[in-house]
Amino acid sequence: MNSLQSVFAAYVIGWAVFFVFYVSVAVRSSSLRQEIERLKSSLNKGK
Amino acid sequence: MWKRALFAAVAVVLMVAAAYAGFFIAPDEKTMHVLQRIFYFHAATAWAGETAFGVCFLANLLYVWQRKEKWDWLGISAAEVGLACITVVLITGPIWAKPAWGIWWTWDARLTSTFVLWLLYISYLVLRTMIEEPDRRALLSALFGIFAFIDVPIVFGAIRWWRTQHPKPVIMGGPDSGLDPTMKKVFFFSVLALHVLVAFLIAERYRLEKLRAEFAVIRRELEVA
Numbered sequence: 001m002n003s004l005q006s007v008f009a010a011y012v013i014g015w016a017v018f019f020v021f022y023v024s025v026a027v028r029s030s031s032l033r034q035e036i037e038r039l040k041s042s043l044n045k046g047k
Numbered sequence: 048m049w050k051r052a053l054f055a056a057v058a059v060v061l062m063v064a065a066a067y068a069g070f071f072i073a074p075d076e077k078t079m080h081v082l083q084r085i086f087y088f089h090a091a092t093a094w095a096g097e098t099a100f101g102v103c104f105l106a107n108l109l110y111v112w113q114r115k116e117k118w119d120w121l122g123i124s125a126a127e128v129g130l131a132c133i134t135v136v137l138i139t140g141p142i143w144a145k146p147a148w149g150i151w152w153t154w155d156a157r158l159t160s161t162f163v164l165w166l167l168y169i170s171y172l173v174l175r176t177m178i179e180e181p182d183r184r185a186l187l188s189a190l191f192g193i194f195a196f197i198d199v200p201i202v203f204g205a206i207r208w209w210r211t212q213h214p215k216p217v218i219m220g221g222p223d224s225g226l227d228p229t230m231k232k233v234f235f236f237s238v239l240a241l242h243v244l245v246a247f248l249i250a251e252r253y254r255l256e257k258l259r260a261e262f263a264v265i266r267r268e269l270e271v272a
Contacts (some may be wrong), residue, residue, distance in 0.1 A: 007080060029255045032240065033258060039269055
Protein backbone atom coordinates (compact mmCIF):
# COMPACT_ATOMS: atom_id res chain seq x y z
CA MET A 1 0.00 0.00 0.00
CA ASN A 2 1.58 3.36 -0.98
CA SER A 3 1.24 6.57 1.05
CA LEU A 4 -1.71 7.98 -0.90
CA GLN A 5 -3.57 4.68 -0.60
CA SER A 6 -2.95 4.71 3.17
CA VAL A 7 -4.37 8.25 3.49
CA PHE A 8 -7.36 7.30 1.35
CA ALA A 9 -7.94 4.08 3.36
CA ALA A 10 -7.82 6.01 6.66
CA TYR A 11 -10.45 8.52 5.48
CA VAL A 12 -12.73 5.88 3.92
CA ILE A 13 -12.62 3.53 6.93
CA GLY A 14 -13.09 6.44 9.36
CA TRP A 15 -16.11 7.74 7.44
CA ALA A 16 -17.51 4.19 7.26
CA VAL A 17 -17.34 3.81 11.06
CA PHE A 18 -19.31 7.05 11.56
CA PHE A 19 -21.80 6.08 8.85
CA VAL A 20 -22.40 2.61 10.38
CA PHE A 21 -22.86 4.22 13.80
CA TYR A 22 -25.42 6.69 12.38
CA VAL A 23 -27.30 3.89 10.56
CA SER A 24 -27.39 1.77 13.74
CA VAL A 25 -28.93 4.70 15.67
CA ALA A 26 -31.44 5.35 12.85
CA VAL A 27 -32.47 1.67 12.66
CA ARG A 28 -32.84 1.38 16.45
CA SER A 29 -34.92 4.61 16.53
CA SER A 30 -37.15 3.50 13.68
CA SER A 31 -37.95 0.09 15.19
CA LEU A 32 -38.59 1.68 18.59
CA ARG A 33 -40.94 4.25 17.02
CA GLN A 34 -42.89 1.43 15.35
CA GLU A 35 -43.08 -0.43 18.65
CA ILE A 36 -44.33 2.71 20.43
CA GLU A 37 -47.07 3.15 17.80
CA ARG A 38 -48.07 -0.50 18.23
CA LEU A 39 -48.24 -0.15 22.02
CA LYS A 40 -50.20 3.11 21.76
CA SER A 41 -52.80 1.48 19.53
CA SER A 42 -53.10 -1.49 21.96
CA LEU A 43 -53.52 1.01 24.80
CA ASN A 44 -56.27 2.87 22.90
CA LYS A 45 -58.09 -0.40 22.09
CA GLY A 46 -58.05 -1.30 25.79
CA LYS A 47 -59.74 1.99 26.81
CA MET B 48 -37.52 17.40 11.14
CA TRP B 49 -36.00 20.02 8.80
CA LYS B 50 -33.69 21.20 11.60
CA ARG B 51 -32.26 17.66 11.91
CA ALA B 52 -31.84 17.44 8.12
CA LEU B 53 -30.10 20.83 8.10
CA PHE B 54 -27.83 19.77 10.99
CA ALA B 55 -26.93 16.56 9.11
CA ALA B 56 -26.30 18.49 5.89
CA VAL B 57 -24.01 21.00 7.65
CA ALA B 58 -22.05 18.15 9.28
CA VAL B 59 -21.62 16.30 5.96
CA VAL B 60 -20.64 19.45 4.03
CA LEU B 61 -18.06 20.36 6.70
CA MET B 62 -16.64 16.81 6.69
CA VAL B 63 -16.33 16.82 2.87
CA ALA B 64 -14.73 20.29 2.97
CA ALA B 65 -12.30 19.15 5.71
CA ALA B 66 -11.31 16.08 3.64
CA TYR B 67 -10.81 18.32 0.57
CA ALA B 68 -8.65 20.71 2.62
CA GLY B 69 -6.65 17.79 4.06
CA PHE B 70 -5.97 16.34 0.60
CA PHE B 71 -5.61 19.45 -1.59
CA ILE B 72 -5.06 22.63 0.46
CA ALA B 73 -2.62 21.57 3.20
CA PRO B 74 1.00 21.61 1.99
CA ASP B 75 3.13 18.45 1.87
CA GLU B 76 5.04 17.78 5.09
CA LYS B 77 8.83 17.56 4.49
CA THR B 78 9.57 14.09 5.97
CA MET B 79 6.38 12.04 5.57
CA HIS B 80 5.04 13.92 2.50
CA VAL B 81 1.52 12.82 1.49
CA LEU B 82 1.24 10.27 4.34
CA GLN B 83 1.13 13.06 6.93
CA ARG B 84 -2.32 14.07 5.58
CA ILE B 85 -3.85 11.35 7.78
CA PHE B 86 -3.04 13.71 10.66
CA TYR B 87 -5.94 16.09 9.79
CA PHE B 88 -8.47 13.29 10.22
CA HIS B 89 -6.75 11.16 12.89
CA ALA B 90 -5.87 13.94 15.36
CA ALA B 91 -9.09 15.93 14.80
CA THR B 92 -11.15 12.77 15.47
CA ALA B 93 -9.16 12.17 18.67
CA TRP B 94 -9.91 15.72 19.85
CA ALA B 95 -13.61 15.32 19.03
CA GLY B 96 -13.74 11.95 20.83
CA GLU B 97 -12.17 13.45 23.94
CA THR B 98 -14.72 16.28 23.80
CA ALA B 99 -17.51 13.67 23.63
CA PHE B 100 -16.06 11.94 26.71
CA GLY B 101 -15.89 15.38 28.39
CA VAL B 102 -19.62 15.83 27.69
CA CYS B 103 -20.23 12.33 29.10
CA PHE B 104 -18.21 13.22 32.22
CA LEU B 105 -20.19 16.43 32.81
CA ALA B 106 -23.50 14.61 32.24
CA ASN B 107 -22.38 11.90 34.72
CA LEU B 108 -21.51 14.52 37.35
CA LEU B 109 -24.84 16.30 36.80
CA TYR B 110 -26.72 13.00 37.09
CA VAL B 111 -25.04 12.17 40.42
CA TRP B 112 -25.88 15.67 41.66
CA GLN B 113 -29.43 16.15 40.32
CA ARG B 114 -30.64 12.57 39.51
CA LYS B 115 -32.45 13.80 36.38
CA GLU B 116 -32.81 11.16 33.65
CA LYS B 117 -31.89 13.65 30.89
CA TRP B 118 -28.28 13.62 32.19
CA ASP B 119 -28.25 9.82 32.01
CA TRP B 120 -29.49 10.00 28.40
CA LEU B 121 -26.79 12.55 27.54
CA GLY B 122 -24.11 10.47 29.28
CA ILE B 123 -24.79 7.28 27.34
CA SER B 124 -25.21 9.22 24.05
CA ALA B 125 -21.88 11.03 24.42
CA ALA B 126 -20.13 7.81 25.55
CA GLU B 127 -21.24 5.90 22.43
CA VAL B 128 -20.22 8.73 20.09
CA GLY B 129 -16.86 9.13 21.87
CA LEU B 130 -16.30 5.41 21.50
CA ALA B 131 -17.01 5.62 17.75
CA CYS B 132 -14.38 8.40 17.52
CA ILE B 133 -11.75 6.46 19.48
CA THR B 134 -12.46 3.39 17.30
CA VAL B 135 -11.65 5.56 14.25
CA VAL B 136 -8.48 6.82 15.99
CA LEU B 137 -7.38 3.24 16.79
CA ILE B 138 -7.91 2.24 13.13
CA THR B 139 -6.40 5.29 11.41
CA GLY B 140 -3.39 5.34 13.78
CA PRO B 141 -2.02 1.93 12.68
CA ILE B 142 -2.77 2.78 9.01
CA TRP B 143 -0.45 5.76 9.50
CA ALA B 144 2.04 3.89 11.73
CA LYS B 145 2.79 0.98 9.38
CA PRO B 146 4.33 3.04 6.52
CA ALA B 147 5.78 5.67 8.90
CA TRP B 148 7.30 3.46 11.64
CA GLY B 149 7.33 0.04 9.93
CA ILE B 150 5.01 -1.43 12.59
CA TRP B 151 1.23 -1.40 13.03
CA TRP B 152 1.28 -1.05 16.81
CA THR B 153 3.55 -0.61 19.82
CA TRP B 154 2.65 -0.53 23.52
CA ASP B 155 3.92 3.01 24.14
CA ALA B 156 2.24 5.38 26.62
CA ARG B 157 0.00 7.23 24.11
CA LEU B 158 -1.19 4.15 22.22
CA THR B 159 -1.70 2.09 25.37
CA SER B 160 -3.59 4.82 27.25
CA THR B 161 -5.83 5.34 24.18
CA PHE B 162 -6.52 1.59 24.00
CA VAL B 163 -7.31 1.60 27.75
CA LEU B 164 -9.68 4.54 27.14
CA TRP B 165 -11.50 2.49 24.49
CA LEU B 166 -11.75 -0.50 26.86
CA LEU B 167 -13.03 1.70 29.71
CA TYR B 168 -15.93 3.07 27.62
CA ILE B 169 -16.70 -0.41 26.24
CA SER B 170 -16.96 -1.45 29.92
CA TYR B 171 -19.26 1.53 30.56
CA LEU B 172 -21.63 0.26 27.85
CA VAL B 173 -21.41 -3.36 29.06
CA LEU B 174 -22.12 -2.26 32.64
CA ARG B 175 -25.36 -0.60 31.48
CA THR B 176 -26.58 -3.84 29.90
CA MET B 177 -26.03 -5.72 33.18
CA ILE B 178 -28.32 -3.63 35.42
CA GLU B 179 -32.10 -3.87 34.94
CA GLU B 180 -33.35 -1.22 37.36
CA PRO B 181 -33.14 2.20 35.56
CA ASP B 182 -32.18 4.45 38.52
CA ARG B 183 -29.52 2.04 39.77
CA ARG B 184 -28.19 1.61 36.21
CA ALA B 185 -28.00 5.38 35.73
CA LEU B 186 -26.23 5.98 39.05
CA LEU B 187 -23.69 3.16 38.78
CA SER B 188 -22.85 3.97 35.16
CA ALA B 189 -22.51 7.69 36.04
CA LEU B 190 -20.05 6.80 38.82
CA PHE B 191 -18.14 4.49 36.45
CA GLY B 192 -18.15 7.21 33.75
CA ILE B 193 -16.60 9.70 36.19
CA PHE B 194 -13.87 7.16 36.97
CA ALA B 195 -13.31 6.31 33.26
CA PHE B 196 -12.74 9.99 32.39
CA ILE B 197 -9.53 9.97 34.49
CA ASP B 198 -7.83 8.35 31.47
CA VAL B 199 -8.61 11.32 29.14
CA PRO B 200 -5.99 13.69 30.68
CA ILE B 201 -3.55 10.74 30.76
CA VAL B 202 -4.02 10.26 26.98
CA PHE B 203 -3.52 14.02 26.50
CA GLY B 204 -0.42 14.13 28.70
CA ALA B 205 1.20 10.83 27.58
CA ILE B 206 3.19 12.41 24.73
CA ARG B 207 4.17 15.36 26.95
CA TRP B 208 5.19 13.44 30.10
CA TRP B 209 6.90 10.34 28.65
CA ARG B 210 9.22 9.48 25.76
CA THR B 211 7.00 7.70 23.22
CA GLN B 212 7.08 6.21 19.73
CA HIS B 213 4.10 8.47 18.98
CA PRO B 214 5.21 11.92 17.72
CA LYS B 215 5.47 14.83 20.15
CA PRO B 216 2.52 17.27 20.14
CA VAL B 217 2.46 19.93 17.41
CA ILE B 218 -0.38 21.86 19.09
CA MET B 219 0.00 23.01 22.73
CA GLY B 220 3.34 21.22 22.84
CA GLY B 221 5.56 24.02 24.14
CA PRO B 222 8.07 26.35 22.46
CA ASP B 223 9.65 23.66 20.22
CA SER B 224 6.36 22.59 18.67
CA GLY B 225 4.23 24.18 15.96
CA LEU B 226 2.63 23.82 12.57
CA ASP B 227 2.89 25.63 9.26
CA PRO B 228 0.12 28.34 9.23
CA THR B 229 -1.81 26.65 6.37
CA MET B 230 -1.52 23.26 8.07
CA LYS B 231 -2.79 24.83 11.29
CA LYS B 232 -5.85 26.33 9.51
CA VAL B 233 -6.65 23.00 7.84
CA PHE B 234 -6.23 21.16 11.15
CA PHE B 235 -8.52 23.51 13.09
CA PHE B 236 -11.08 23.40 10.28
CA SER B 237 -11.01 19.57 10.55
CA VAL B 238 -11.42 19.86 14.33
CA LEU B 239 -14.49 22.08 13.74
CA ALA B 240 -15.98 19.62 11.21
CA LEU B 241 -15.48 16.64 13.54
CA HIS B 242 -17.01 18.54 16.48
CA VAL B 243 -20.11 19.41 14.42
CA LEU B 244 -20.40 15.75 13.37
CA VAL B 245 -20.02 14.62 16.99
CA ALA B 246 -22.67 17.13 18.14
CA PHE B 247 -25.06 15.84 15.43
CA LEU B 248 -24.46 12.18 16.37
CA ILE B 249 -24.92 12.90 20.10
CA ALA B 250 -28.22 14.70 19.33
CA GLU B 251 -29.44 11.73 17.24
CA ARG B 252 -28.38 9.20 19.89
CA TYR B 253 -30.08 11.32 22.61
CA ARG B 254 -33.36 11.15 20.66
CA LEU B 255 -33.11 7.35 20.70
CA GLU B 256 -32.67 7.35 24.48
CA LYS B 257 -35.70 9.65 24.82
CA LEU B 258 -37.75 7.23 22.69
CA ARG B 259 -36.64 4.35 24.95
CA ALA B 260 -37.93 6.26 27.99
CA GLU B 261 -41.25 6.93 26.20
CA PHE B 262 -41.47 3.23 25.30
CA ALA B 263 -40.91 2.22 28.94
CA VAL B 264 -43.67 4.59 30.15
CA ILE B 265 -46.21 3.26 27.62
CA ARG B 266 -45.33 -0.34 28.46
CA ARG B 267 -45.88 0.35 32.17
CA GLU B 268 -49.26 1.96 31.37
CA LEU B 269 -50.20 -1.10 29.34
CA GLU B 270 -49.23 -3.43 32.17
CA VAL B 271 -51.37 -1.42 34.62
CA ALA B 272 -54.39 -1.21 32.21
